[in-house]
Amino acid sequence: MTTEMGFDIIMTDYSESLPNVAVVGLGKIGLTLAAVFANHRYNVFGADINPDVVASVNQGTSHIQNEPGLDELVWTAHHNNTLSATTATAEAVSQADTIIVIVPVLTDEQNQIDYRMIDRAVEDIAMGIKEDALVIFETTLPPGDTENRFGKMIKEISGLRPGQDFNLAYSPERVYSNQIVHDLQHYPKIVGGINEKSLERAANFYKKALGCELIEVSSLGTAEFAKVAECVYRDVNIALANELSMFAEEKDINMAEVISASNSQPYSNIHSPGIGVGGHCIPIYPYFFINKGLSEGLTPLSRKINDSMPDYAITKIEERIGSLSGKNILILGLSYRGNVKEPTKSTALRLIDQLQKKGANTFVNDPSFSDREISQYGVTPLALNNQYCSEIDGVILQAFHDAYNAIDFSHFTKCQLILDGRNKLNQKEINRLGITYEGIGNEGGLTF
Ligand SMILES: NC(=O)c1ccc[n+]([C@@H]2O[C@H](COP(=O)([O-])OP(=O)(O)OC[C@H]3O[C@@H](n4cnc5c(N)ncnc54)[C@H](O)[C@@H]3O)[C@@H](O)[C@H]2O)c1
Structure with a gap:
């Protein structure tokens, strides 16, 4: 049977006993x-510290928005009794032959x-793990951590030795939000193991559980670093695009047009x-990568360039509409990107901080968040049909949600400038309303 998203649901004889997995x-x-x-x-036994998440899974519902195909898969699994959830991680793990770890590692303000x-999750796992189980880390990790931090931690707590008494593997998750179900079936899965047996067990698990192409690599470190390298590549490439765009703006050249022309050469991306x-x-x-001893070079410089972009955007606004003190500025998009509810390290947070320091009255709209959730960031939530939109002096598009395709800016009667931080809005229509449009690398717009 195939779901609406084209995902194969394997017809199962539920009288046979299925292998147990803890996620x-x-x-x-x-x-x-x-x-x-x-x-x-x-x-599958799912484990999470959030009791609301556990409760919704046990009712057969997904707490994740905008993930095509997920609602149906959760409901079908619930109906077939193959998915349950608990806050008792050690207990779930104690019943599993395979344990998947997908709890985030973040960075702090510094x-x-x-x-x-x-x-905390690994401590719980170590308290429940049974001999010969397979633990696969999927969370993106600093290279070396699967073995040297978490393998060690499990050994210290459980007394079981990685590679001998239990199997240890790493397989980065490289999917993209909004298309995870699709990507799990179509992206090749990179897998590394602490030894041959762990690698073989992990590869066999994914062959059956996902049915996707596998890339088996020679070590845990290779698999870990492949994911970090992929993200560094994207960060550095975006920084390059930003640097080129600032130059294009100075020269009154449309960067979107430059990119499209340049990328017609197969080696340019x-x-x-x-x-x-x-x-x-x-x-x-x-x-x-940087924190493991890289003090200078392309990677830290790219981080600096990308982190400086919100300040660059605010300077552009000041150049156009003057001091922001007392001005009403609306940010569209609290999430870090469109159609995802995820505020972690969102550019909106830096924009809010800078606008408030400059004395602007800061408003935020985001259809994924409730007014209460938005207010927690010290800003005023504003619906796009609220009459107060006519008092807004400037708008910053930070994340392009689908709902923003249909914004009617005609009732933003006082608005002088719309800064399109994602180069997605309709410049012609905005200009027709007498509002100045600014993109990133797009100043001057197309002249023909
Ligand atoms: N979201 C993405 O687009 C994406 C893409 C590729 C890879 N990844 C990888 O997946 C990881 C997880 O991402 P996500 O988007 O699912 O994160 P998320 O924030 O949506 O979910 C993390 C979950 O872990 C739970 N949790 C926290 N501490 C726990 C603990 N001690 N024990 C059990 N559960 C705990 C939280 O309650 C939450 O439900 C990321 O860190 C990253 O490495 C994410």
Whole structure:
């Protein structure tokens, strides 16, 4: 049977006993993995510290928005009794032959690695793990951590030795939010093991549980670094696009047109410039590399360039509309990117901070968040049909949600400037309303 999203649900004879898997961390990625495994002849115990998440999974509903195919997979697995959830991680793990770890590692304000969430999860795993189980880390990790931090931690707590008494593997999760179900089936899965047996067990697990192409690599470190390198590449490439865009603006050249022309050469793949890089991947993982002894070079410089983009955008606004003190500025998009509810390291947070320091009255709109959630950031939520839109002096598009395709700016009667941080809005229409449009690298716009 195939779901609406084209995902194969394997028809299962439920009288046979299915192998047990524990998925630790039921967020955007973990819940999707759990639901996919539970529709591919596995019996899945999901574990999460959030009781609301656990309750919704046990009712057969997904707490993740905008993830095509996920609702159906969760519901089908619930209906077939192959997916259940608990806050008791050790207990779930004690029943599993395979344990998947997908709890985030973040960085703090000083860009130091924050292991608190995953350390706690691994402690719980170590308290439940049984001999000969297979533990696969999928969370993006600093190279070396699977073995040297977490393998060690499990050994110290459980007394079981990695590679001998239990199997240890690493397989980075490289999917993209909004298309996770699709990507799990179509992206090749990189897998590394602490030894041959662990690698073989992990590869066999993914062959059956996902049915995707596998890339088996020679070590845990290779698999870990492949994911970090992929994210560093994207961060550096975006920084390059941003740097080129600032130059293009000075020269009154449209950067979008330059990129499209340049990328017609097969070896050129210039990414899109933008108002900032957010989320819990790209702005974080370069530090897994930088913090291991890289004080200078392209990677830290690219982080600096990308982190400076919100300030650059605010300077552009000041140049156009003068001092921001007392001005009403609306940010569109609290999430770090469109159609995802994820505020971690969002560029919106830096914009809010800077606007408030400059004395602007800061408003935020984001259809994924409730007014109460938005207010927690010390700003005023504003619906796009609210009469107060006519008092807004300037708008910054930070994340392009689908809902923003249809914004009617005609009732933003006082608005002088719309800064399109993602180069997505309709410049002609905005100009027709007598509002100045500014993109990133797009100043002057197309002249023909
Ligand atoms: N979201 C993405 O786009 C994406 C893409 C590729 C890879 N990844 C990887 O997946 C990881 C997880 O991402 P996500 O988007 O699913 O995160 P998320 O924030 O949506 O979910 C994390 C979940 O872990 C739970 N959790 C926290 N501490 C726990 C603990 N001690 N024990 C059990 N559960 C705990 C949280 O309650 C939450 O439900 C990321 O850190 C990254 O390495 C994410």
